[in-house]
Amino acid sequence: MSTATARSTVPFSRESLELVLKRRFFFAPSFDIYGGVSGLYDYGPPGCAFQANIVDTWRKHFILEEDMLEVDCTMLTPHDVLKTSGHVDKFSDWMVRDLKTGEIFRADHLVEEVFEARLKGDKAARGVATEAKEDEDKKKRKKKVKEIQNIKLDDDVVTEYESILAQIDGYSGPQLGELIVKHNITNPANGNALSPPVEFNLMFETAIGPSGQLKGYLRPETAQGQFLNFAKLLDFNNEKMPFASASIGKSFRNEISPRAGLLRVREFLMAEIEHYVDPEDKSHPRFEEIKDIKLKFLPKNIQESGSNELSEVTVGEAVASGMVDNQTLGYFIARIYLFLIKIGVDKNRLRFRQHMSNEMAHYAADCWDAELQSSYGWIECVGCADRSAYDLSVHSAKTNEKLVVRQPLAEPKVVEEFDVEIAKKKFGPKFRKDAGAVEKWLLTRTQCELEDLATELKDNGKITFSVEGVEGKIELDTEFVNIEKKSKSVHIREFTPNVIEPSFGIGRIIYSIFEHQFWARPEDADRGVLSLPPLVAPTKALLVPLSNSAELRPVVKKVSEYLRSEKVPFKVDDSSASIGKRYARNDELGTPFGITIDFDSVKDESVTLRERDSTKQVRGSYVQVIDAIKAITYEGASWAEATAKLTPFESQSGDA
Known part of the structure; x- marks a missing residue:
């Protein structure tokens, strides 16, 4: 029976999976002996290792391959930052x-x-x-x-x-x-x-410092720290555009009624990317590499018609048709897909759903969620949004710090921009001590804000606004201010980058992979198997001596030392249980390979290599076997390729 047939024979049982995850301590409710707190979980040894391997793969897949700039920002965030970003009012x-x-x-x-x-x-x-x-x-x-x-x-x-x-x-x-x-x-x-x-x-409120006067929050995302460090990152990158920053860390959301285990929690690990791109050129230099990847899309017009029918097209076709807004957004959608498949997501249970018009942020050009199907339904695990210039613009306006890119032009260029003319002589008598604050507010508006103010001034004959620190509403008519477009010659192009933001919920991805890769042996429905890819499996190999005989111990020690020197994570199980039972309990842990040491190993240093899913076994020297494990785990070789020089072996131990 093929592995695929065996996996589909016994119906999936969420109850069986959850029993395995809890029994093998992948994760457990926090403060369990005190009754627990909903929405908070602790990861045990295999869960910790699995998460660490996924994060390591994420770093290599994105930060290393895309030459991103990683930052690690504080989890405590002052009120003013999240007020500016909109989280205080809208999160x-x-x-x-x-x-x-x-x-x-x-x-x-x-x-x-x-x-x-x-x-x-x-x-x-x-x-x-x-x-x-x-x-x-x-x-x-x-x-x-x-x-x-x-x-x-x-x-x-x-x-x-x-x-x-x-x-x-x-x-x-x-x-x-x-x-x-x-x-x-x-x-x-x-x-x-x-x-x-x-x-x-949904934010957890706190006070920063002993006085309690500096109000703050535990961050609901890792993005704001990246935006606030934009100028430093641009300088570090030698002013080159486009570029991306990345951050991995804990975020916090005070969920209303946490349910569904790791899918809805109050503290979770996020991995976020902020890719800064020229708003006038959202092409991507590596788009050709991924344009032929075919994905399952659920566009907003289909959802708004009341349907969930998927559109299966290539990324290139999705961008060319305008369904996906631009090349850079399409590029990251494809890269997200490749990452998820690499770490164990079932591609048949993955779709990209576009945000509908009434759920998309007003400033976003486009937004897609990578959703994974589980027994709880379709779960959003990764968001990928074109956030336009919103984040940098609002923080710039609030702090009066220019978060922009300045590029010399080959030739001077005539541009039209909104300009503010202030009757300064009249400001003093009208506003007295507040004149400087009002004037500063007007002069630090973005072009988009000035366009809105110009329209308001033209339509109403006045503008009305509030300035922090100035009491009451401020009204100004054309006697005090004029806002209109003017042409001017510029030698430097100054622009606020747009941001493409892929945002990963690591816990949700982890749980979805558990569901996608858990199955039971047809011959025994109680023998659960977690078919985690070797690359991210917590332990790569189980070292199993045939017996506790003192004769086998030197070989166990020698093979263990070699595994350590080759940096292959492994465990030794020298318990008195049968080999079949020892392998069965490590199949539940997702361990992809088993190395059996028997009395022939004492004679010629040969060992048996077992593959978890198919239970196929081959034999060779321990060096050859460990080389095969490394080739499959770290170099992407298939079982057939990696074991081509090893001898097929029929088990005599009763293991199936």
């Missing part, structure tokens, strides 16, 4: 509360859960076989959910539910409230009525 989710018990739900997730339960019940009523797969939270609601199962829905209701689910990420709080009322959505556990949705800011 929120919508929550609803059980009016009797006070239980809190995230509104969009609750609507999604109830609609999916009703659709499942409709399918059951229509005679379509379904199998309920409920996580721990859903089990608590099992009794109530059963009441709405096996109820046939009208065809138009089914269509409406499916359309809403296809667009659920784009609904505002008031719209979610309307859905809850219209479709009679209550607390699934007890049927209690719910409050209207209210916004909840």
